[in-house]
Structures are given as C-alpha cells and as structure tokens.
Amino acid sequence: MLRKFKITIDGKEYLVETEEIDAAGQSITTAPVAAAVPPVTTEAASAAASVETPTTPAPAPAATGDTTNALLAPMPGTVIKLLVKPGDTVTENQPLLVLEAMKMENEVVAAHAGTVGQIFVDRNQTVNAGDPLIRID
Known part of the structure; x- marks a missing residue:
C-alpha cells in the first residue's frame, strides 16, 4: 500500500x-x-x-502464542490504544491500534481482511520494531 x-x-x-x-x-x-x-x-x-539521541524504550515481554501471520511493529513505541479485540472481523486497512513514537500517534492498520486471532500487546506496553502486535486469521 x-x-x-x-x-x-x-x-x-x-x-x-x-x-x-x-x-x-x-x-x-x-x-x-x-x-x-x-x-x-x-x-x-x-x-x-x-542532537541528543533519545534513550531506547524498555523491551516488551516476549509474545506467547502463534505469531505466524502477525502484524509486526513498524517502529519502536508505546501502544496507546487498542481498537479491536480477539474475534473481531476486520477489513483491509482498518485501524487496529495506535502506536505512539516520538510524540506522534501512528495507526497500525490491517494488512488484509480477516478475524483478529490474538493480540500480543497491552495498552501502555512498549514495543520494539519487529515485535508481533496482532495476528489476523
């Protein structure tokens, strides 16, 4: 996209x-x-x-469960809003969560339509780039 x-x-x-x-x-x-x-x-x-470089956020706990086909964090940041829950049906490009990075709010959207299978993060959790966020089945 x-x-x-x-x-x-x-x-x-x-x-x-x-x-x-x-x-x-x-x-x-x-x-x-x-x-x-x-x-x-x-x-x-x-x-x-x-310019001083900001300190690296604390790593997120390791995700448990099947991370196959999981959407990965595009950048390090903090999950400030979860917009879906397991079992929700989503469409392609639907916002799933909001990730705050460098004082900017970034929507993470569904790469494809499906059903939310598992959410690997919680609200206010710090994530690193590449960490699994949400699996869509």
Whole structure:
C-alpha cells in the first residue's frame, strides 16, 4: 500500500511516499516509491550529530502464542490504544491500534481482511520494531 506524507523540516516541505512491505520484505504494492528527500549537507549532518539521541524504550515481554501471520511493529513505541479485540472481523486497512513514537500517534492498520486471532500487546506496553502486535486469521 502506497502512502504519501508531507513533512516539514527546518521550514522546508517535502513530499514523501512510503510503501508497505510484508514480513519477507516483498512489496505489497506494485507502484514505484519515490521520496523527495534533499541530500544531507555537511552543516545538516553536523547539526544532526549534535542532537541528543533519545534513550531506547524498555523491551516488551516476549509474545506467547502463534505469531505466524502477525502484524509486526513498524517502529519502536508505546501502544496507546487498542481498537479491536480477539474475534473481531476486520477489513483491509482498518485501524487496529495506535502506536505512539516520538510524540506522534501512528495507526497500525490491517494488512488484509480477516478475524483478529490474538493480540500480543497491552495498552501502555512498549514495543520494539519487529515485535508481533496482532495476528489476523
């Protein structure tokens, strides 16, 4: 699935397109991805190097159960809302949960239609990128 975002950095606006991939790293969509990102200048690189990096969140407990076909966390963050429960029927691109990362709320959506089989996370739980979130059967 191709998504477009408008990002403002230091007063300059950039249009960025992202492409969703599956667990095997294969593109889910066939549309090409192009990102309008300026080249990093020496000044920008030195400014970025001087910024403190945030501390890494505590790792989430290991998921128990069958994590086959589970949606994986796209980034580290904290689960702030669960929008479904086991047994719910979901459609493709339906929001399943909200993940807060770097003070931004990011909706995690269903990759395909089905039934929620298992939820591997709880509200207010910290997750790392790649951790299983929800399995859709």
